[in-house]
Amino acid sequence: MAPLIPSSQPWVEKYRPKQVKDVAHQDEVVRVLTNTLETANCPHMLFYGPPGTGKTTTALAIAHQLFGPELYKSRVLELNASDDRGINVVRTKIKDFAAVAVGSGSRQGGYPCPPYKIIILDEADSMTEDAQNALRRTMETYSKVTRFFFICNYISRIIEPLASRCAKFRFKPLSAEVMSSRILHICNEEGLNLDQEALSTLSSISEGDLCRAITYLQSSARLYGSSISSKELISVSGVIPQNAVEALFVACKTGDFDFANKEVNNVIAEGYPISQMLSGLFEVIISSDDLSDVQKARICKRLGREADKVSTL
Structure with a gap:
């Protein structure tokens, strides 16, 4: 079959789950958030846990399920806090977006479209303490029209005043079985041949990070073709043999x-x-x-x- 999406697209994006219910190995988080989506009344949220376990995917899926493709761009602001982490960003970009009022909630195209916007702050634990303190005031002032989704690896680096205002969701490390299942699915879709040794190696060198595993797999496929060995995966990853x-x-x-x-x-x-x-x-x-x-x-x-x-x- 001819690919429906250009081959240049990163597989991390191509195979990213589009709905919360499709996020793997986070059953408790999925169950709670599915119930939240039914009411469309989201609190501020804090997603924390190891890299590559589905935190960003879940935040994006919630936003897409609430607003759909038409309203997503106007209602959702995505920021990587490791790049935009200073107090000036909080005072300008975040505050300006949070302050804009939105229309009353009404379903459009089958999507709930609630009367608020969403700001997704990825790698929020990289934000300076001053920026986090400034953000605290913004959250209080515009809570009626804006929801914040914080995504981080280390919850201890989020100041307590911010963390206490959020519903917290811990993402568990992915098991080798879950990772192997997802990798084999991608191999089947892309026509790749990965033996058991290579599969075990990929799981080991990615250290439970599914995003990293998929990136290594795509890089190896581009360099070595459809049949990938354990040695080739190690070479691509840069991991010490x-x-x-x-x-x-x-x-x-x-x-x-x-x-x-x-x-x-x-x-x-x-x-x-x-x-x-x-x-x-x-x-x-x-x-x-x-x-x-x-x-x-x-x-x-x-x-x-x-x-x-x-x-x-």
Whole structure:
């Protein structure tokens, strides 16, 4: 079959669920929001949880189900708070949009079209504290005509006055089974061949982030064609191969400085990110049968110190 949508479209968008009920593995959230959509009386909402679990998809689906394609552009403002996160954005763009009044609610084209607008703030935990405090006043002033949807990974970075004004929805990490099911569906739609090893690798390197997994899959399909191997997925993702991590671990265990230094130089020559290497070493150390619990604790404590140094660079 010829594709209905140009192949240049990102698969993350192409296969994004269009309705709240289609969001995977968030049964409790879907149930509550489905009931909310029936009344069309949405409160301010705060969606939080790991990346790639459906937070943004759910917010967009709610907005589309409330207003439909005709009113969506005039009633919904989408902002990525990691880019537009300063206090000036709150005082201008957000406040100006929130202040505009809308007509009384009446169904159009089968959509509820309630008498309010929606502002979607993605990555809201990247907003400065001053911006969040300024936003608090805007929420209070225009609550009758505007609803805010905050999307974040870390709810602890949202100031309490904002969080307390929202209905909170926690999105659970996606299981390997859920991710595999969705990936296989996309493979079937796009005519891709992905064996069990490659599927397992994709689930592992994406770390529960379905958006990342779909992006890796599309990139691999463009580079290598319809048959994709585990090695090709690792190459596209830029993740450090497991054998490189294990080689460094073995070299360190020998106590031979020259041998270990050679492996370190190999890591540098390959350009592997040191943060990924430390994370990989941590996993190998924890699962090792040759080290005592005390040794593991001491090594991990030292790795933690090095990780802190890397994060401050």
